[in-house]
Amino acid sequence: MIKFDVQLVQKADLQALQEISRQTFFDTFGAVNSDEDMNQYLEVNLSLDQLTEELNNPSTSFFFTKSNNEILAYLKLNEAEAQTEKREVPSIEIERIYVRKEYQNRGVGQFLLDFSFQLTKDKKMKLIWLGVWEHNVSAIRFYERNQFQLFGKHSFILGSDEQTDLLMELHLD
Numbered sequence: 311m312i313k314f315d316v317q318l319v320q321k322a323d324l325q326a327l328q329e330i331s332r333q334t335f336f337d338t339f340g341a342v343n344s345d346e347d348m349n350q351y352l353e354v355n356l357s358l359d360q361l362t363e364e365l366n367n368p369s370t371s372f373f374f375t376k377s378n379n380e381i382l383a384y385l386k387l388n389e390a391e392a393q394t395e396k397r398e399v400p401s402i403e404i405e406r407i408y409v410r411k412e413y414q415n416r417g418v419g420q421f422l423l424d425f426s427f428q429l430t431k432d433k434k435m436k437l438i439w440l441g442v443w444e445h446n447v448s449a450i451r452f453y454e455r456n457q458f459q460l461f462g463k464h465s466f467i468l469g470s471d472e473q474t475d476l477l478m479e480l481h482l483d
Contacts, residue, residue: 312377312413314421319372319384324361327372330384331356334408339468342445347469367392373425375409375418383409385422387429394441395464395477401437402430423456427482436482441466441475453478 319327332352340348354360364370369392375383386406388394393403404426409418430438441464442449458478466475 315376316425317374317376319374326381328358328361330381334410337411343468347471350469375422382413383418383422399437400435401439402435404440431482439479441477444474444476
C-alpha cells in the first residue's frame with residue numbers, strides 16, 4: 311500500500327504545478343477534444359501567469375499528493391469569491407482533483423477527497439461541491455459513491471467548445 315503525504319503548493323512549486331496540471335488535463339481529456347481546443351486551454355488556462363494568479367488568491371489553495379517525494383496528484387480548492395458559482399452558504403469548491411494516469415485506481419483520488427472533507431469540517435463549513443464534465447462517467451460514479459448529489463449545471467469553455475459540467479454537492483454533518 312502506498313503512503314500518501316499532502317503538501318500545500320507554494321510559489322516555488324509553480325513549475326511542478328504547471329507540469330502536473332497540463333499533463334493530467336491532457337491525459338484526461340486529450341483523446342475526446344480537438345487538438346486546437348486542448349492546446350488553447352493548456353496555453354491560456356494552465357499558463358504560468360494564470361496559475362500564479364490563482365496561487366496568489368487567498369481564497370484558493372492548491373495541494374500536491376506525494377509519495378516518496380514524487381507528485382502523484384493535485385487538488386485545487388476554492389472558497390468565497392474564488393468559487394466558480396455563488397453559493398448561499400459558506401462552502402468549499404473542489405475545482406480540480408487530478409491524479410496522474412499511472413496512479414489512478416490506487417486510492418489517491420479518495421485520499422484527496424477525504425482530505426477535502428476534513429479541511430471543510432476544520433473550517434466549520436458543512437457544504438462541499440464540485441463541477442464534473444457530463445461525459446466523465448468514471449468521475450461522476452466516483453463522486454456518487456461518495457454521496458455527492460446533482461444540484462445543477464454550468465458551462466465550461468474548452469478552447470472554442472462550450473461544454474457542460476454537472477454540479478454536485480455533499481452536505482457534511
